[in-house]
Amino acid sequence: MQQHPKGIWRFFMVNPNGIEFKVSARHALFTDPLTKIGGEKCSYHIPTYEALKGITKSIYWKPTLIWVIDEVRVMKRIRTQTKGTKPLDYGGGNTLAIYTFLADVEYQVRAHFEWNLHRPELKDDRIPAKHLAIAQRMVERGGRQDVFLGTRDCQGYVESCVFGEGDSPYDVEGELAFGLVFHGFDYPDETGESKLHARFWQPTMFNGRVTFKRPEDCTVRKYVRDMGIKKFGDQNLRGVEAEAAELED
């Protein structure tokens, strides 16, 4: 196992701008896209990059930065559980479906942020120490927004942790492959082109750890549709100095 230095310095040595956290929940549903369109959702056995990115964004996010997930560690044995569900129809009424969830999940996640270079208007906000300090505070407080694993039905909890600490039942299990799995979406505001793509990759879990490919390294892409970029600027953003000045008045 990789030895980490202790204390705050380890973040800078392992990965500057990095945070580590533990997320746990009674259920998780990282929907396999094949089963998504029919409505009988069935979960992948491991979390997708996009789901973990979403969790990290729930902890803390500003348009200035992009979260990159480095690694996830599966801390509990993968169990599935099916539930009969009653999804509501948009037009009224309901339908019946069987969802297959992961039950009793816990993951350790290592992530770091990078600047979103497609937002030059937010250049002044690129202050690493500030964002890192907020992010770490938010990990300790369990995140800013609701945390859910894959699907909105699966609420989860975030705690701070040291990545790699504790035992996982997969510590000595060797390698496990999952075939072609959804990685994440290329959103226009992070890629700069006004198209939405879905990315795929072939993950393998080695001794309970999945090391994620960086989004730009994924070669399998599927064009989804055209999409615009949301603009941030003077209209919907406000500097913290202005906010503070107003509060003092």
Add this chain to the structure above:
Amino acid sequence: MSWIHKLYETYEQCQGRDMAGEAQLLPVSHAQQQAHIEIALDAQGGFKTARLINKIETYIPATEQSAGRVGTKPPPHPLCDKLQYCALDYPLHGGKKPSFFNEYEGLLNAWCSSEFAHSKAQAVLRYVHGGTLITDLVDAGILHVDANDNLLTRWTGSGPAPELFRMLTPNAGERDQGDAFVRWQVWEQGNPCTAVWEDTSLQKAWAWFDASTKTLKGLCMVTGVGETALAENHPKRIRHAGDGAKLISANDSSGYTFRGRFTDKTGLQACGVGYEVTQKAHNALRWLIHRQAYRNDDQVIVTWAVAGKDVPDPFQDSLALFLSAEEISQADTQSPPTNVGDVGQAFSLRLNRAIAGYRAKLAPTDDVVVLGLDSATPGRMAISFYRELKSSNFFERLQTWHRRSAWMQNFGANRQFIGAPSPRDVAEAAFGRRVDEKLRKSTVERLLPCIIDGQRLPRDLMNSTVRRATNRVGMAHWEWEKTLGIACALFNSYFHERDYQMTLETDRLSRDYLYGRLLALAEHIESRAIYLGGEKRDTTAAKLMQRFADRPASTWRTIELALTPAKSRLRAKQAGFLHKMEVLHDGIVASFQGDDFLDDRKLTGEFLLGYHCQRRELNSPKVDAIASTTEEAIAN
């Protein structure tokens, strides 16, 4: 790896390797239909002969649309189809239904004029162009017309109705002969394969042509290959012929099942699967379900080795496992060894041999997949369970399950064995024979991880079964015996680390075990006395079993007092027997530790084990035979 990819791999590995006489893997771009009429043509498309066949399932070329055709303007199959499609002269003979000859001819023509044309298809095309199909069949005595040369819709002639009329499904009493399904034979010189449905070159030619017509291209999310022909529809009829549920379907034109980030109604933004992949995967799944699935209502659980070898069904009880194992390895059918110490050992040996029989056929790294399907609505199907394991892992888990949950089972005269009960029997033992279907399904599903993942048994299942086995008044004798065996098996499985033996353990001194033994003893004494007196009634011990389980110490007083008349009778007639029993009784009571004998708390399921073992010990094996192996094992 994803379930669909595993199925696709299975298809690739098993294709062409299936035995004759078994269900075959359906080729890509094909469908299964029941044919009524078989027509033989020569290579030039001349009519040779025709005969009626009795609705034989036939593989016919089909397009993606025709395979799932319904409605008023159904798309045609390209080669074999109903007379309504194939016969140009169907309207001329007063056909009641609309003729779809033009559509049929158009499709067949397109195929025959493409680079993927096949000589047999061309012969059929030449023949149907002639427009004499109905006439030829009338001449051959297969179709029947009235005086005006119109096709009959009901039999009016004398004598019994001809065979074709009996095969067709009536609609308001009328049978349209245009519904008869045709399959072709083409007699070519030097080609022994005359049947179009057996000709693999024709099947391939059709598949290529069909693939060449696909316009929808994109990324296949299973293989990751870009710019492949994508499926617009995914197959249905997965579990059985009338099954309308699909595994993959876009079901959203008005709701928000998947829309939001995706804006189209077809689901193609969210999901795309290659046509060939989905066809092969679904065909493989259908084939596997047909061959080896556990089925219960809508629930299907199928276990298979990707390499196509036999794997034991995890849903069998041990007896069925042994029998099927002995069936596959016929070389190894000598009688089981008899010189083993106890029942448990004989069972272990048999289990090891059974698993080894399967193990020998698979490499340890071969993949075994367990897939569970279920549907909540008729139109869609959900994957309720999915596991991939290495075969070595799978066998290990299966063996562990059978070993841990083994007990002496008595399921009726011919079904006495030592081993684990099947999940289905467990559900019935836990919730009664008339268990609600949904409860049965979910119980089976909860047991799956216990077998496949080696998880501990759910405690409530064990408790419920023990409770029912204790309450024997409500059950017929055979049912109670069965429940008792299963309850013991489940308790044994749940507390496997306590290492209970399948024989009487005289050195086990726990309160519950000893109380169980006492109950068996009381029952034995009383039933002997009843037998001697020529009476027929339940023993007090049997009647009070449930109360005994709740308050053993105080109930034991009642039971023991009720034994007094029985003992008097035995003292007069079988003093020796009574003496033996009294010695045993004293021995058991003396074994109680401390205040255990006075402790009136509820008994756990352990008392059933003590009861069952003591009862077996008291009743000679001749009377309470479990299996021939056991008898011999005990005799030795």
